[in-house]
Amino acid sequence: MIESLDPGTLYPFGGAALFALGLHGLIRRRHLILRILAVNIMGSGVFMVFLGIAARGNAPPDPVAQALTLTGIVVAVSATAFALALTVHLARLTGYAVLLPGPLQTHRDSHPDDR
Amino acid sequence: MSTASPDTLIFATGALAAVSLGLPLLASAWPWQARRIGLLGLPLAILGLLAAVGLFLDAAPGMDAPAVRVGLGGWEAPLGVTLHLDGLALAMLLLNALVALAGSLYARGYIHTAAGERQFWPLWLWLWGGLNLLVLSGDAFNLFITLEIASLSAVALVALTGDTDAVTGAMRYLLINLLGSLSFLLGAALLYGEFGVLDLQLLGELADDGPTVRMAAALMLGGLLMKAAVFPLHVWLATAHASAPAPVSGMLSGMVVAAMFYLILRLWLLIFAPLGTPALAVLLGLLGSAALVWGSLQALRAPRLKIVAAYSTVAQMGYITLAFPILILHPAAWPVVVFFAFAHGLAKAAVLMAAGTVQKAAGHDRMNALGPVLRARGRTVFALGLGGISLMGLPLTGGFLAKYLLLEAGLLAAADTTTIMQVWTALWVVMVALGSLLATAYILRMVAPAFAAGERNPGGHVSAGMEWMPLALAVGAAAMGLAGASLTGLLEHTTVAA
Amino acid sequence: MNAALLTFDFVLLAGLLGVAWRCLASTDLFRAVVLFITFGLLLAIAWVRLEAPDIALAEAAIGAGITGALLLVTLERLKHIMNRPRTDTDHDPAPPPDPVASDADAPGAAPTGDAASRAADAGNAALSCAPAPARGRWITLVVTVGLAGLLMATLATQEHDPGLQPTVAEHMDVSGVDHGITAVLLNFRSWDTLLELAMVLLAGLGAWSLGRHDALPARPTPGPVLPGAVRLLLPVAIVTGVYLLWAGSHAPGGAFQAGAVLGAAGILVSLARPHELPDPDPRLLRIGVTAGALLFLAIGLWGLFAGPALLTWPSELAYPLILIIETGATLSIALTLVALFIGGRSPREDT
Amino acid sequence: MNLLLVAAAGFLLLTILFGLIRVLRGPGSGDRMLTAQLFGTSGVGILLLLGFALDQPALVDVALVFALLAVVAAVAFVRQHGLPEPAGTPMHENPVEEQPHDPPHNPPEDTHDR
Structure with missing residues (x-):
C-alpha cells in the first residue's frame, strides 16, 4: 500500500502540517520577524498543497496549478518585503520590533493637555 | 428589443478593468501628477460606470444569463480568468466609486504637502482600483491577488500618517490580512484539487455538500470574516481605522470592510449556499449579536472621536453578520446585505471624514475637549448628525431601509421554520432594535457637545472639500432611503446558484 | 527505486517540518533567519520531487538569494535601531509602558552583567527575543493540531483530478x-x-x-x-x-x-x-x-x-x-x- | 544506477540534517552562516543527482541559480559582520549619529537555547 504513495499524495499532508505550524508560530510569537517568517511558512504549506495537487496521479503535472503557485510565491515575496520594511519603520518609531498587546496611546483616556 | 449589444457590454467590462488598473499604474509611474490623474480620472470613471449601469439595465432583460462574463485573453473558463459583471458587482463598483471620489475631493485639502501627495495618491488609486478588480473578478485565485493588492495598499495608506499608533495599527492590519488571504488561498487550493476548476460559477455548478467544500468554506469565509473584522476577530480594526488619514479611514470603514462582505455574499450565493444549516445560522447570529453589543459599548466609552466611529464599524458589521443567519433561513433576503453595505458605507465614510475635519480643525479628537470646535462648525456637525441618523436607522434614511428590510426578512424567515429557530430569530430582531438604541447613544455622544452652551472656536483652517464632502456623503446615505427601489432593480440581475 | 525515493520524501518532509519548527521556536533572530534560509533550500528540493522545476528555480532565487538578503539586512537595521542610545529628541518620550515586559523583546531585558560585557553583547541582545509565553500554550496547540488534522482528512478524501492539464495541452499550439x-x-x-x-x-x-x-x-x-x-x-x-x-x-x-x-x-x-x-x-x-x-x-x-x-x-x-x-x-x-x-x-x- | 544516485542524494540530505546541529548551537553568527552556505553546496549536489536520477535536465539550471544566489546571502552577511560599516545605514528619515560598529561576535549564545 505504501508503495502506491506518490509524492503528489504525500506532500499535501506535509503542506497541511506546515500551514498549521506556521499558524501556531504566528499566534504564539510576538517578535515581528518571527511572525513574518511564520506567515511565509504558512504560505509554503499552501503552495505545497497546490503543487501536490498538480502532481497527483500518473499524468504529467498540471501546469495551471504550478503557474498559480509561481504567482503566489511572487505575491508572498512582495508582501514579505513590504512587511519587513514596515517592521523596520515600527522599530524606528518605538524601539521595539514587537506588537505589544493592550491599549495604544489613542485608546488611553487621559492626555496631558486635558489637565 | 434592447439597444445595447452584448459586445458593448463586454467592452465596457474590459474597459472598467483596464481603467481600474491603468489609473493607479499611471499615478505610480508619475506621482508628480498623481493628484491630477486621480481627480480627473475618478469622475470620468464614474461617468463610465454610470453608462455601464445604463447599458446593463437596458440589456439585462434580454440576456439569457444575469451576468456579463468576459474571458480575459480570449480564454473562457475554466482555462482563462473570467471577469464577472452583474447587478451585485455594479452596485459595489458604484459604492466604491462614490466613496473614493468623495474621499479624493476631501484628500485634496487634507493632504497638503507636495511630498505627502506623491506618496498618498498612487496608493489611494491602488486601493480604489484593487477593490474594483476584486469586485469584477470571477475566479478564486484571481480573487486572492486582488485581495492582496487591496490590503497592501490599505496597509500602506494606514501607515502613511507615520505616528506610532498608525504604524502599529498598520502592522496588525497587515498580519491579519496576510493570514486571511492565505486561508482564502488554501480554501481555493482544496476546491481546485477536488473539482479542477477555479472559476466561481463553474465551481458553483460542481460543488456538493462534501468534506472539501465544507473545509474550503470554513477557510475562505473564515479568512474573509477576519479581514471584515467580525467579532471576535475585530481587534485590529479600531487602531487601523482610527489612526489612518481621514479619507483613508472613510474608505476603510465605508468600502474595504463592505468589499469583504460582498465577497462572502458572492461566494455564498454561488458556491456555499447548500452548506447553510440552522447550527451555522445560530453561530453567525451569536457572533453578530456579540459584535453589535461589544462594539457599541466600546464606542460609548472610547475617548476619541475617530475611535468612537471605528468601534461603531465593529457594531455595524454585527448587523451585516446578523443578516446571514436570516438569509440561511430565507435565501431570497440576500439583497439586505447590499443595502446595509450601501447605507453603512456612505454614512460611515461621512462620519469618519467629518471626524477627520474636526480633528484637523481642533488639532486633536479627544471627546471631552471638542465642544468649542463642534459648536462653531455647523456643517461638519450636520454631516456627523445626518450620517449618524442613518446609522441609527431613523425613518427615511438608508439605514432605516436596510434595517426595515432586515426585520421584514427576519419575520418572513421566522414564518416558515421550526419553533426553536423562531425563538432565535426573535432574538436577532430584538438585537437589531437594541443595536439601534445603542447607536443612538453613541451618536448623541458625538454631536451633543455641539448643542451645549459654551465657547465657540472654529479652530484651524480646513478646506472646502473637507467641509462639504462629509455632508455630501451623509446626504447620500440619507437619500438611500428614497433611492432604494433603483438599487433593488439593479440587484435583480445577479448570478445566484440554482 | 520507489522505496528509496519514498524514504527520501519522508526524510525531506521531516526535515522541513523540523527546520520550520525550530525556526519559529527560536529565541535568536539570526538563527531563525539562517534556519529559514535552510527551509527555503529544502523547499526547493521538495518542489523538484513534485516535478515543478520552475517553482524550484523561483524558490532557489528567492529563498537562497532575495529573501535571505532582505532578512539579513532587516536584522542589521533592527540592530542599529535597538543599539542606538535613545535621546530626548526621539519620537516617543518613553518606551511603551509595558505590562508585558516579559513578553516584549526589550534590549534592556538582556542578561545583565558588567557594563563592558553588556556593550559587547549589545549587538546580539538586540537580535534575541523572548520565548513564547506559557499562557495559552495548550489552546493554540489544540487548535492548530485540530486544523492540521481536518485539513489532512479533507485531503485524504480527494480523488486524483487531472485538473486543467489536458485543457492546457489542447491549446498549447496557439x-x-x-x-x-x-x-x-x-x-x-x-x-x-x-x-x-x-x-x-x-x-x-x-x-x-x-x-x-x-x-x-x-x-x-x-x-x-x-x-x-x-x-x-x-x-x-x-x-x-x-x-x-x-x-x-x-x-x-x-x-x-x-x-x-x-x-x-x-x-x-x-x-x-x-x-x-x-x-x-x-x-x-x-x-x-x-x-x-x-x-x-x-x-x-x-x-x-x-x-x-x-x-x-x-x-x-x-x-x-x-x-x-x-x-x-x-x-x-x-x-x-x-x-x-x-x-x-x-x-x-x-x- | 539510478538507485545509487537517489541514495547519494539521500545521503547528502542527511548531512544537511546533521549539519543543522551547528545552526542550532552556533555558537557564533559566523558558524551559522557558514553552515547555511555549506547546505547550499549540498543542495546543489542533491539537485544535480536528482536531475540525473529522475531525468530532468532542467534541474541543472536550478542548481546553477542556487550556486549563484547563495553568494548573495553570504555577501550580505560578510558585509555586515566582517567589515566596518560607514555611517548612515539606509532608510533613516534623519541621519543617525555615527556609532562604532559592533565587534565580532562570539559571545556564548547558548544561554538562549533550551
Whole structure:
C-alpha cells in the first residue's frame, strides 16, 4: 500500500502540517520577524498543497496549478518585503520590533493637555 | 428589443478593468501628477460606470444569463480568468466609486504637502482600483491577488500618517490580512484539487455538500470574516481605522470592510449556499449579536472621536453578520446585505471624514475637549448628525431601509421554520432594535457637545472639500432611503446558484 | 527505486517540518533567519520531487538569494535601531509602558552583567527575543493540531483530478510558446500575471511611502576578496538572468526567475559598492519600476479595442509579444527588488 | 544506477540534517552562516543527482541559480559582520549619529537555547 504513495499524495499532508505550524508560530510569537517568517511558512504549506495537487496521479503535472503557485510565491515575496520594511519603520518609531498587546496611546483616556 | 449589444457590454467590462488598473499604474509611474490623474480620472470613471449601469439595465432583460462574463485573453473558463459583471458587482463598483471620489475631493485639502501627495495618491488609486478588480473578478485565485493588492495598499495608506499608533495599527492590519488571504488561498487550493476548476460559477455548478467544500468554506469565509473584522476577530480594526488619514479611514470603514462582505455574499450565493444549516445560522447570529453589543459599548466609552466611529464599524458589521443567519433561513433576503453595505458605507465614510475635519480643525479628537470646535462648525456637525441618523436607522434614511428590510426578512424567515429557530430569530430582531438604541447613544455622544452652551472656536483652517464632502456623503446615505427601489432593480440581475 | 525515493520524501518532509519548527521556536533572530534560509533550500528540493522545476528555480532565487538578503539586512537595521542610545529628541518620550515586559523583546531585558560585557553583547541582545509565553500554550496547540488534522482528512478524501492539464495541452499550439507554465502565465491566465506585477510594484511603493534612504556612499573594503568576487559573479548573474528569460518560452525559466537573478545582481553591487552609487533620477526610477506592468497593459489594450477581450492578441504574434512583455516585466521586477533592498525612496523625490 | 544516485542524494540530505546541529548551537553568527552556505553546496549536489536520477535536465539550471544566489546571502552577511560599516545605514528619515560598529561576535549564545 505504501508503495502506491506518490509524492503528489504525500506532500499535501506535509503542506497541511506546515500551514498549521506556521499558524501556531504566528499566534504564539510576538517578535515581528518571527511572525513574518511564520506567515511565509504558512504560505509554503499552501503552495505545497497546490503543487501536490498538480502532481497527483500518473499524468504529467498540471501546469495551471504550478503557474498559480509561481504567482503566489511572487505575491508572498512582495508582501514579505513590504512587511519587513514596515517592521523596520515600527522599530524606528518605538524601539521595539514587537506588537505589544493592550491599549495604544489613542485608546488611553487621559492626555496631558486635558489637565 | 434592447439597444445595447452584448459586445458593448463586454467592452465596457474590459474597459472598467483596464481603467481600474491603468489609473493607479499611471499615478505610480508619475506621482508628480498623481493628484491630477486621480481627480480627473475618478469622475470620468464614474461617468463610465454610470453608462455601464445604463447599458446593463437596458440589456439585462434580454440576456439569457444575469451576468456579463468576459474571458480575459480570449480564454473562457475554466482555462482563462473570467471577469464577472452583474447587478451585485455594479452596485459595489458604484459604492466604491462614490466613496473614493468623495474621499479624493476631501484628500485634496487634507493632504497638503507636495511630498505627502506623491506618496498618498498612487496608493489611494491602488486601493480604489484593487477593490474594483476584486469586485469584477470571477475566479478564486484571481480573487486572492486582488485581495492582496487591496490590503497592501490599505496597509500602506494606514501607515502613511507615520505616528506610532498608525504604524502599529498598520502592522496588525497587515498580519491579519496576510493570514486571511492565505486561508482564502488554501480554501481555493482544496476546491481546485477536488473539482479542477477555479472559476466561481463553474465551481458553483460542481460543488456538493462534501468534506472539501465544507473545509474550503470554513477557510475562505473564515479568512474573509477576519479581514471584515467580525467579532471576535475585530481587534485590529479600531487602531487601523482610527489612526489612518481621514479619507483613508472613510474608505476603510465605508468600502474595504463592505468589499469583504460582498465577497462572502458572492461566494455564498454561488458556491456555499447548500452548506447553510440552522447550527451555522445560530453561530453567525451569536457572533453578530456579540459584535453589535461589544462594539457599541466600546464606542460609548472610547475617548476619541475617530475611535468612537471605528468601534461603531465593529457594531455595524454585527448587523451585516446578523443578516446571514436570516438569509440561511430565507435565501431570497440576500439583497439586505447590499443595502446595509450601501447605507453603512456612505454614512460611515461621512462620519469618519467629518471626524477627520474636526480633528484637523481642533488639532486633536479627544471627546471631552471638542465642544468649542463642534459648536462653531455647523456643517461638519450636520454631516456627523445626518450620517449618524442613518446609522441609527431613523425613518427615511438608508439605514432605516436596510434595517426595515432586515426585520421584514427576519419575520418572513421566522414564518416558515421550526419553533426553536423562531425563538432565535426573535432574538436577532430584538438585537437589531437594541443595536439601534445603542447607536443612538453613541451618536448623541458625538454631536451633543455641539448643542451645549459654551465657547465657540472654529479652530484651524480646513478646506472646502473637507467641509462639504462629509455632508455630501451623509446626504447620500440619507437619500438611500428614497433611492432604494433603483438599487433593488439593479440587484435583480445577479448570478445566484440554482 | 520507489522505496528509496519514498524514504527520501519522508526524510525531506521531516526535515522541513523540523527546520520550520525550530525556526519559529527560536529565541535568536539570526538563527531563525539562517534556519529559514535552510527551509527555503529544502523547499526547493521538495518542489523538484513534485516535478515543478520552475517553482524550484523561483524558490532557489528567492529563498537562497532575495529573501535571505532582505532578512539579513532587516536584522542589521533592527540592530542599529535597538543599539542606538535613545535621546530626548526621539519620537516617543518613553518606551511603551509595558505590562508585558516579559513578553516584549526589550534590549534592556538582556542578561545583565558588567557594563563592558553588556556593550559587547549589545549587538546580539538586540537580535534575541523572548520565548513564547506559557499562557495559552495548550489552546493554540489544540487548535492548530485540530486544523492540521481536518485539513489532512479533507485531503485524504480527494480523488486524483487531472485538473486543467489536458485543457492546457489542447491549446498549447496557439499559445505562442512551448512551455506549459509560460503559456498559462503569459497567455491563458495573463491577467493573474499582470496583477502579480502590480503587486510587486505595490510592495515597492509601500516601502517608499514609509521613508527615505540616505545617500549610498562607497564602502571601502580592506581586502580584495569582496570586490573580486563581485567582479566575477556579476557578469555570470547577468548572463544567467538573460538566459532564464529566453529559456522561459520552452523550458523552466521566465520573467520572475530572471528578474530575481538580475535583482540579486543589483543587490550584490549595492552590497559591495566599491564606488559611491549615484542616486538615480527618481523620475526614471518610478517609470522603471512601473514600465513592466504599463507595457503589459498597453499591449493588452489592443485586444480590448480589436476584440474579443482585454489581453487578447493574434496567435501568430503571440511569441514576440510574450517576449516583449517578459523582458519589460523582468527589468521592472529586478529594479523593484533592488529598491526594496536599499530601503526607502530616493531623497530627491521629495524636492 | 539510478538507485545509487537517489541514495547519494539521500545521503547528502542527511548531512544537511546533521549539519543543522551547528545552526542550532552556533555558537557564533559566523558558524551559522557558514553552515547555511555549506547546505547550499549540498543542495546543489542533491539537485544535480536528482536531475540525473529522475531525468530532468532542467534541474541543472536550478542548481546553477542556487550556486549563484547563495553568494548573495553570504555577501550580505560578510558585509555586515566582517567589515566596518560607514555611517548612515539606509532608510533613516534623519541621519543617525555615527556609532562604532559592533565587534565580532562570539559571545556564548547558548544561554538562549533550551
